[in-house]
Amino acid sequence: MAFGKRVGLKGIQYHGGGPMLVWYFHRISGLGMIIFISTHVLASFFTYVVATGSDFVVKINKIYESWPFQLFIFFCVLFHALNGLRIILMDLWPQFLKYQREVIWLEWGIFLPVYGFIVYFALQRVL
Protein backbone atom coordinates (compact mmCIF):
# COMPACT_ATOMS: atom_id res chain seq x y z
CA MET A 1 0.00 0.00 0.00
CA ALA A 2 2.78 2.37 -0.91
CA PHE A 3 0.44 4.99 -2.42
CA GLY A 4 -2.30 4.78 0.16
CA LYS A 5 -4.60 2.80 -2.13
CA ARG A 6 -6.72 -0.01 -0.78
CA VAL A 7 -5.42 -3.02 -2.69
CA GLY A 8 -6.85 -5.69 -0.43
CA LEU A 9 -5.75 -9.22 -1.23
CA LYS A 10 -4.34 -8.22 -4.63
CA GLY A 11 -1.02 -7.46 -2.92
CA ILE A 12 -0.44 -11.11 -2.13
CA GLN A 13 -1.97 -12.59 -5.29
CA TYR A 14 0.25 -14.82 -7.40
CA HIS A 15 0.74 -13.30 -10.86
CA GLY A 16 2.91 -16.04 -12.33
CA GLY A 17 6.61 -16.36 -12.94
CA GLY A 18 9.49 -18.05 -11.12
CA PRO A 19 10.80 -14.97 -9.28
CA MET A 20 7.42 -14.23 -7.69
CA LEU A 21 6.93 -17.87 -6.75
CA VAL A 22 10.21 -17.99 -4.81
CA TRP A 23 9.46 -14.59 -3.23
CA TYR A 24 6.12 -16.00 -2.12
CA PHE A 25 7.64 -19.20 -0.76
CA HIS A 26 10.33 -17.20 1.00
CA ARG A 27 7.65 -15.26 2.87
CA ILE A 28 5.50 -18.31 3.65
CA SER A 29 8.50 -20.31 4.86
CA GLY A 30 9.76 -17.39 6.98
CA LEU A 31 6.37 -16.84 8.59
CA GLY A 32 5.98 -20.60 9.06
CA MET A 33 9.27 -20.76 10.95
CA ILE A 34 8.33 -17.73 13.10
CA ILE A 35 5.02 -19.32 14.09
CA PHE A 36 6.60 -22.73 14.70
CA ILE A 37 9.55 -21.45 16.75
CA SER A 38 7.43 -19.07 18.85
CA THR A 39 4.92 -21.77 19.77
CA HIS A 40 7.69 -24.32 20.28
CA VAL A 41 9.62 -22.00 22.63
CA LEU A 42 6.48 -21.18 24.61
CA ALA A 43 5.41 -24.84 24.79
CA SER A 44 8.92 -25.88 25.91
CA PHE A 45 8.81 -23.13 28.52
CA PHE A 46 5.60 -24.57 29.95
CA THR A 47 6.79 -28.18 29.61
CA TYR A 48 10.33 -28.08 30.99
CA VAL A 49 10.68 -24.85 32.99
CA VAL A 50 7.31 -24.23 34.60
CA ALA A 51 5.98 -27.79 34.10
CA THR A 52 2.27 -27.02 34.23
CA GLY A 53 1.47 -30.29 32.47
CA SER A 54 -1.72 -28.75 31.11
CA ASP A 55 -3.61 -30.34 28.24
CA PHE A 56 -3.17 -27.30 26.04
CA VAL A 57 0.64 -27.55 25.99
CA VAL A 58 0.48 -31.27 25.30
CA LYS A 59 -1.86 -30.61 22.36
CA ILE A 60 0.52 -27.99 20.93
CA ASN A 61 3.40 -30.45 21.26
CA LYS A 62 1.34 -33.07 19.39
CA ILE A 63 0.77 -30.68 16.47
CA TYR A 64 4.41 -30.06 15.68
CA GLU A 65 5.53 -33.57 16.48
CA SER A 66 3.25 -34.93 13.74
CA TRP A 67 5.05 -35.90 10.53
CA PRO A 68 3.19 -33.56 8.10
CA PHE A 69 4.19 -30.61 10.25
CA GLN A 70 7.79 -31.82 10.45
CA LEU A 71 7.92 -32.09 6.66
CA PHE A 72 6.45 -28.58 6.39
CA ILE A 73 9.08 -27.21 8.77
CA PHE A 74 11.84 -29.00 6.86
CA PHE A 75 10.52 -27.40 3.66
CA CYS A 76 10.57 -23.99 5.37
CA VAL A 77 14.12 -24.32 6.68
CA LEU A 78 15.67 -25.78 3.53
CA PHE A 79 13.88 -23.50 1.09
CA HIS A 80 14.48 -20.38 3.18
CA ALA A 81 18.18 -21.20 3.53
CA LEU A 82 18.69 -21.94 -0.19
CA ASN A 83 16.66 -18.97 -1.38
CA GLY A 84 18.39 -16.73 1.15
CA LEU A 85 21.75 -17.82 -0.27
CA ARG A 86 20.48 -16.93 -3.75
CA ILE A 87 19.39 -13.48 -2.53
CA ILE A 88 22.77 -12.86 -0.87
CA LEU A 89 24.48 -13.93 -4.10
CA MET A 90 22.33 -11.50 -6.11
CA ASP A 91 22.91 -8.62 -3.69
CA LEU A 92 26.65 -9.02 -3.37
CA TRP A 93 27.36 -9.79 -7.05
CA PRO A 94 24.73 -7.85 -9.03
CA GLN A 95 26.17 -9.10 -12.34
CA PHE A 96 24.38 -12.39 -11.56
CA LEU A 97 21.06 -10.54 -11.94
CA LYS A 98 21.47 -11.06 -15.68
CA TYR A 99 21.01 -14.79 -15.03
CA GLN A 100 18.28 -14.38 -12.39
CA ARG A 101 15.90 -16.96 -13.85
CA GLU A 102 18.64 -19.49 -14.49
CA VAL A 103 19.78 -19.18 -10.88
CA ILE A 104 16.21 -19.82 -9.73
CA TRP A 105 16.09 -22.97 -11.87
CA LEU A 106 19.42 -24.02 -10.35
CA GLU A 107 17.94 -23.42 -6.90
CA TRP A 108 14.99 -25.72 -7.68
CA GLY A 109 17.44 -28.22 -9.11
CA ILE A 110 19.20 -28.38 -5.76
CA PHE A 111 16.11 -28.08 -3.58
CA LEU A 112 13.85 -30.69 -5.16
CA PRO A 113 16.25 -33.68 -5.02
CA VAL A 114 17.33 -32.92 -1.45
CA TYR A 115 13.78 -32.35 -0.22
CA GLY A 116 12.47 -35.33 -2.17
CA PHE A 117 15.16 -37.53 -0.62
CA ILE A 118 14.16 -36.39 2.89
CA VAL A 119 10.44 -36.84 2.21
CA TYR A 120 11.03 -40.30 0.76
CA PHE A 121 12.99 -41.57 3.76
CA ALA A 122 10.82 -39.82 6.33
CA LEU A 123 7.65 -41.32 4.82
CA GLN A 124 9.26 -44.72 4.58
CA ARG A 125 9.88 -44.56 8.31
CA VAL A 126 6.43 -43.26 9.22
CA LEU A 127 4.06 -45.09 6.87
Next chain:
Amino acid sequence: MRARSVPQRGLTLEYMMWLFTRLSGLALIGLALFGIGMAFYYGARNQVDMITAFRWTFFPNHYHIEAAADTIVDFDRWTTDLWQIMQLLILFFGVTHGINGLRVVGEDYISGPLKRLFWRSFIFMAWIFVLIVAVYVAIKA
Protein backbone atom coordinates in the same frame (compact mmCIF):
# COMPACT_ATOMS: atom_id res chain seq x y z
CA MET B 1 -2.80 10.28 -1.74
CA ARG B 2 0.63 10.69 -0.25
CA ALA B 3 3.85 11.17 -2.13
CA ARG B 4 6.21 8.23 -1.93
CA SER B 5 9.06 8.90 0.48
CA VAL B 6 12.58 8.62 -0.89
CA PRO B 7 14.83 6.31 1.15
CA GLN B 8 17.39 8.15 3.22
CA ARG B 9 21.07 7.72 2.47
CA GLY B 10 23.68 6.67 4.99
CA LEU B 11 23.57 4.44 8.03
CA THR B 12 19.81 4.11 8.58
CA LEU B 13 17.89 1.38 10.39
CA GLU B 14 16.75 -0.01 7.03
CA TYR B 15 20.31 -0.31 5.75
CA MET B 16 21.63 -1.80 8.96
CA MET B 17 18.85 -4.39 9.12
CA TRP B 18 19.31 -5.17 5.41
CA LEU B 19 22.96 -5.89 6.11
CA PHE B 20 22.19 -7.78 9.33
CA THR B 21 19.67 -10.01 7.54
CA ARG B 22 22.31 -11.10 5.02
CA LEU B 23 25.08 -11.56 7.56
CA SER B 24 22.92 -13.40 10.11
CA GLY B 25 21.53 -15.62 7.33
CA LEU B 26 25.06 -16.63 6.36
CA ALA B 27 25.94 -17.07 10.05
CA LEU B 28 22.94 -19.34 10.63
CA ILE B 29 23.86 -21.52 7.66
CA GLY B 30 27.43 -21.69 8.97
CA LEU B 31 26.26 -22.60 12.48
CA ALA B 32 23.96 -25.32 11.10
CA LEU B 33 26.80 -26.78 8.99
CA PHE B 34 29.05 -26.75 12.06
CA GLY B 35 26.35 -28.52 14.06
CA ILE B 36 25.82 -31.31 11.53
CA GLY B 37 29.57 -31.61 10.93
CA MET B 38 30.27 -32.09 14.63
CA ALA B 39 27.37 -34.55 14.87
CA PHE B 40 29.01 -36.70 12.20
CA TYR B 41 32.36 -36.31 13.99
CA TYR B 42 30.66 -37.59 17.17
CA GLY B 43 29.50 -40.66 15.25
CA ALA B 44 25.97 -39.64 14.27
CA ARG B 45 26.13 -41.76 11.11
CA ASN B 46 25.71 -44.96 13.11
CA GLN B 47 24.14 -43.65 16.32
CA VAL B 48 21.47 -41.09 15.34
CA ASP B 49 18.57 -41.47 12.90
CA MET B 50 18.12 -38.95 10.09
CA ILE B 51 15.19 -36.94 11.47
CA THR B 52 16.86 -36.61 14.88
CA ALA B 53 20.10 -35.49 13.22
CA PHE B 54 18.21 -32.76 11.35
CA ARG B 55 16.51 -31.69 14.55
CA TRP B 56 19.95 -31.36 16.13
CA THR B 57 21.23 -29.41 13.12
CA PHE B 58 18.36 -26.97 13.42
CA PHE B 59 19.02 -26.34 17.10
CA PRO B 60 21.76 -28.24 19.02
CA ASN B 61 19.84 -28.80 22.24
CA HIS B 62 20.14 -32.16 23.98
CA TYR B 63 16.34 -32.52 24.06
CA HIS B 64 16.49 -32.71 20.28
CA ILE B 65 18.55 -35.93 20.34
CA GLU B 66 16.59 -37.51 23.19
CA ALA B 67 15.03 -39.91 20.64
CA ALA B 68 18.49 -41.41 19.96
CA ALA B 69 19.70 -41.36 23.58
CA ASP B 70 19.87 -45.16 23.72
CA THR B 71 22.16 -45.51 20.72
CA ILE B 72 24.46 -42.52 21.36
CA VAL B 73 27.65 -43.81 22.95
CA ASP B 74 28.97 -40.69 24.68
CA PHE B 75 25.98 -38.49 25.43
CA ASP B 76 27.96 -35.99 27.58
CA ARG B 77 29.85 -34.80 24.53
CA TRP B 78 26.59 -33.47 23.08
CA THR B 79 25.79 -31.35 26.16
CA THR B 80 28.98 -29.34 26.70
CA ASP B 81 29.33 -25.55 27.06
CA LEU B 82 30.24 -25.36 23.37
CA TRP B 83 26.68 -26.38 22.49
CA GLN B 84 25.27 -23.97 25.06
CA ILE B 85 27.15 -21.14 23.32
CA MET B 86 26.00 -22.46 19.92
CA GLN B 87 22.40 -22.39 21.12
CA LEU B 88 22.69 -18.81 22.34
CA LEU B 89 24.31 -17.69 19.06
CA ILE B 90 21.62 -19.40 16.98
CA LEU B 91 18.91 -17.92 19.20
CA PHE B 92 20.24 -14.38 18.92
CA PHE B 93 20.78 -14.49 15.15
CA GLY B 94 17.63 -16.50 14.45
CA VAL B 95 15.20 -14.54 16.62
CA THR B 96 16.52 -11.17 15.45
CA HIS B 97 16.53 -12.24 11.79
CA GLY B 98 12.99 -13.63 12.10
CA ILE B 99 11.45 -10.76 14.02
CA ASN B 100 13.01 -8.26 11.60
CA GLY B 101 11.57 -10.29 8.74
CA LEU B 102 8.16 -10.07 10.38
CA ARG B 103 8.61 -6.29 10.61
CA VAL B 104 9.45 -6.05 6.91
CA VAL B 105 6.49 -8.23 5.90
CA GLY B 106 4.15 -6.19 8.09
CA GLU B 107 5.38 -2.85 6.79
CA ASP B 108 4.52 -3.95 3.25
CA TYR B 109 0.86 -3.86 4.26
CA ILE B 110 0.94 -0.93 6.70
CA SER B 111 0.77 2.74 5.71
CA GLY B 112 1.02 5.87 7.80
CA PRO B 113 3.51 6.90 10.47
CA LEU B 114 1.25 6.19 13.46
CA LYS B 115 0.44 2.63 12.39
CA ARG B 116 4.12 2.04 11.69
CA LEU B 117 5.02 3.33 15.15
CA PHE B 118 2.54 0.91 16.76
CA TRP B 119 3.80 -1.95 14.59
CA ARG B 120 7.45 -1.21 15.41
CA SER B 121 6.72 -0.97 19.13
CA PHE B 122 4.94 -4.31 18.98
CA ILE B 123 7.86 -5.81 17.02
CA PHE B 124 10.39 -4.49 19.52
CA MET B 125 8.47 -5.91 22.48
CA ALA B 126 7.96 -9.24 20.71
CA TRP B 127 11.71 -9.37 19.97
CA ILE B 128 12.68 -8.78 23.60
CA PHE B 129 9.99 -11.18 24.89
CA VAL B 130 10.83 -14.10 22.58
CA LEU B 131 14.57 -13.60 23.10
CA ILE B 132 14.29 -13.62 26.91
CA VAL B 133 11.96 -16.64 27.03
CA ALA B 134 14.03 -18.57 24.47
CA VAL B 135 17.35 -17.90 26.21
CA TYR B 136 15.78 -18.84 29.55
CA VAL B 137 14.46 -22.12 28.12
CA ALA B 138 17.77 -22.91 26.38
CA ILE B 139 19.76 -22.37 29.58
CA LYS B 140 17.33 -23.92 32.06
CA ALA B 141 15.86 -26.83 30.13
